[in-house]
Amino acid sequence: xxxxxxxxxxxxxxxxxxxxxxxxxxxxxxxxxxxxxxxxxxxxxxxxxxxxxxxxxxxxxxxxxxxxxxxxxxxxxxxxxxxxxxxxxxxxxxxxxxxxxxxxxxxxxxxxxxxxxxxxxxxxxxxxxxxxxxxxxxxxxxxxxxxxxxxxxxxxxxxxxxxxxxxxxxxxxxxxxxxxxxxxxxxxxxxxxxxxxxxxxxxxxxxxxxxxxxxxxxxxxxxxxxxxxxxxxxxxxxxxxxxxxxxxxxxx
Amino acid sequence: xxxxxxxxxxxxxxxxxxxxxxxxxxxxxxxxxxxxxxxxxxxxxxxxxxxxxxxxxxxxxxxxxxxxxxxxxxxxxxxxxxxxxxxxxxxxxxxxxxxxxxxxxxxxxxxxxxxxxxxxxxxxxxxxxxxxxxxxxxxxxxxxxxxxxxxxxxxxxxxxxxxxxxxxxxxxxxxxxxxxxxxxxxxxxxxxxxxxxxxxxxxxxxxxxxxxxxxxxxxxxxxxxxxxxxxxxxxxxxxxxxxxxxxxxxxxxxxxxxxxxxxxxxxxxxxxxxxxxxxxxxxxxxxxxxxxxxxxxxxxxx
Numbered sequence: 001x002x003x004x005x006x007x008x009x010x011x012x013x014x015x016x017x018x019x020x021x022x023x024x025x026x027x028x029x030x031x032x033x034x035x036x037x038x039x040x041x042x043x044x045x046x047x048x049x050x051x052x053x054x055x056x057x058x059x060x061x062x063x064x065x066x067x068x069x070x071x072x073x074x075x076x077x078x079x080x081x082x083x084x085x086x087x088x089x090x091x092x093x094x095x096x097x098x099x100x101x102x103x104x105x106x107x108x109x110x111x112x113x114x115x116x117x118x119x120x121x122x123x124x125x126x127x128x129x130x131x132x133x134x135x136x137x138x139x140x141x142x143x144x145x146x147x148x149x150x151x152x153x154x155x156x157x158x159x160x161x162x163x164x165x166x167x168x169x170x171x172x173x174x175x176x177x178x179x180x181x182x183x184x185x186x187x188x189x190x191x192x193x194x195x196x197x198x199x200x201x202x203x204x205x206x207x208x209x210x211x212x213x214x215x216x217x218x219x220x221x222x223x224x225x226x227x228x229x230x231x232x233x234x235x236x237x238x239x240x241x242x243x244x245x246x247x248x249x250x251x252x
Numbered sequence: 253x254x255x256x257x258x259x260x261x262x263x264x265x266x267x268x269x270x271x272x273x274x275x276x277x278x279x280x281x282x283x284x285x286x287x288x289x290x291x292x293x294x295x296x297x298x299x300x301x302x303x304x305x306x307x308x309x310x311x312x313x314x315x316x317x318x319x320x321x322x323x324x325x326x327x328x329x330x331x332x333x334x335x336x337x338x339x340x341x342x343x344x345x346x347x348x349x350x351x352x353x354x355x356x357x358x359x360x361x362x363x364x365x366x367x368x369x370x371x372x373x374x375x376x377x378x379x380x381x382x383x384x385x386x387x388x389x390x391x392x393x394x395x396x397x398x399x400x401x402x403x404x405x406x407x408x409x410x411x412x413x414x415x416x417x418x419x420x421x422x423x424x425x426x427x428x429x430x431x432x433x434x435x436x437x438x439x440x441x442x443x444x445x446x447x448x449x450x451x452x453x454x455x456x457x458x459x460x461x462x463x464x465x466x467x468x469x470x471x472x473x474x475x476x477x478x479x480x481x482x483x484x485x486x487x488x489x490x491x492x493x494x495x496x497x498x499x500x501x502x503x504x505x506x507x508x509x510x511x512x513x514x515x516x517x518x519x520x521x522x523x524x525x526x527x528x529x530x531x532x533x534x535x536x537x538x539x540x541x542x543x544x545x546x547x548x549x550x551x552x553x554x
Contacts, residue, residue, distance in 0.1 A: 041471075044415060050278070050356055051277070051278040051430035051431075051432050053430045064330040065278075065306075065330060065492065066279065067279035067280035067430050067432075067485065068280075068485060068492050069280075069485050069488075069541065072429045073545055078428065078429055078430050078431065078437070079431060080431040080432060080435060081303065081360045081366055081433050081436075082357075082360045082361070085357040085360065085377070086259070088357075089376055092384075092524070122337065122338050122341035124327035124333065124334065124337075125323065125324055125325045125326060126324050126353070126356070127304055127324050127355070128355060128358055130378050130381045131355045131358075131378070133381075134281075134376070134380065134381070151513075157380065157381055158381060158382070158383070159381065167427065168380075170388075172379045173376070173400040173401075174376075174379055174380055175376050211382065230307075
C-alpha cells in the first residue's frame, strides 16, 4: 500500500462531505477530510468551528487547535460559540464529525469515564460533541477500532447515537438525524434503517471481517453487499499530503 | 477613572470561594498569567467556569485552588487527558473536586441566561445525554408549541477574568478573532478583570465601537500584561506555544513532576515579568506573528 491507514480514514471522511454543505468540522482527521473535500469535490462546502470561526477554505498552515491564529486569520467570519451553536440548533448544519473513547452498537459515544483494570478513569467530558450528536443533520463518527472501545453498551452516554435503537431519538425529542457512518481504523459502518444498529459496510484493505469481529464487543452485523473500502485515489492522497505534508496527523 | 493596576492587586481582589470564569475564548485568549497569580496568591475553594480552558483548569486543580468545576471539557487539547483533573477526580488529590457537567452549548446558554438577567434558557441540545439528568438541567414543555425542551440553569460567576488585545484605562475593551463565550461571561459575571496586550487611548476605542465587546463599566481592574495569554494564542500578538503544552503534559503525569513544574514556572518565576524572563527573549520572538495582515480602517464618517 502506498498510503497510511490514517490517510485512508481521512479520504473516507472527505467522501462524506457533499458540495455546498455546512460542516461542523472538528480537529485532526476530520479537519483534513474537510480540506480534501474542498480541494476535490466540495469546493462550496463551509466549515464551522465551535469556537466561533466560520471558514470557506481550510488553513494551509498546520494547527493543533481550532483557535490557532492560522485558523482565525482569513476566515469568513469570527463570531461566538452561541452563534455557531444556534446555527446547529436551528437546523442549518448538514454534517458534523465527532469521536469518543467508547462507542456501542447503536452509535452512542462516551467521553466521560471508562474503567481500566477495575479502576475508574476520568476522561475530559463532552466539549461540543453532545451538541453536534444531538443537533447536526447527520454525524460521522471516527474511532480507533479496539475491543475495549467497542462495548455492547457504553457506560455513560455523552453524545447520543440511536440510544437503545429504533424510536429512541424521537422519544428524546432530538432534532438532529443521528450517526450516519462510523469510520474506524478497520472498516466503515452504516446504521440499519429499521433497528438502528451498526452494520459493517466495508473492511479496509488487508483487514478481515473476522478481525473486525474480534475487535468488536457484540455480534457483528454485516451488510449483504459488504466490500473492501475503496482505496484513496492519487488526487485524494495528493490533497491529504498538501495539508499534512509532514504526516503529523496521518503517519501510522 | 483609571482602573489600571498590577496583576497582584487585581487577583488579590478575588475572595476565596469565588466563582471565576476564565478561559472563555476556548483555546485562545486564556488568561494564563492571571491563573498563575491565583496560584501564587494561594486562593482556595474557587469554582472555575468555562467551556474548555485547555490546561488552565488542570493547573489550578493541581495547585489546590479549585473546589468545583463548571465546564464541558477538562484536559489538554493537543495532548489528551488532564493529569491533575484525573488525580482529583479519581483519588481526591490534592483535594476532592465537584464537577457541574455541561456541553459547550449548555454552559454558553447558562452564562447567556445570567447575562440576560434570566434564571434559565431553553434548548434542544443535550436531550438524551446522561449528564443532562443533573440538577442544573430540567426537562420543560414549551408553553406555545408543547415541545419538549431542556432548561439550563443560569451560570453567574462572581468574576470573569478575560484576556483581550487592547483596552483603555477604564476597561473598555477591543477584542477580535474567535470569541468563544467571552461576551457571555463578561455580561454574566458580577464584574470583570481584564488583562491586555496593550493599554490604548480612549480615542482608539471610540474609533471602532463595533469592536468594543466589553464596555468599561463592567470592568473592575485593568492589567497591562503583554503575552498574558501564553502559552495560548492572542490573535495579532502571540502564536500558540505548542511545545509548552506537550512539556506540561509530560511533566504533570506524576504529582512530583507537576510540583516541579509549578515550582519553576509559577512560584520560581515570582511574577509575570519573571515568567517572561524565564521563557527567554528568543522563545518570545519566535511566538510573535510573522507577516502582518491588517484590515483597512472601518469608515464611521458622519
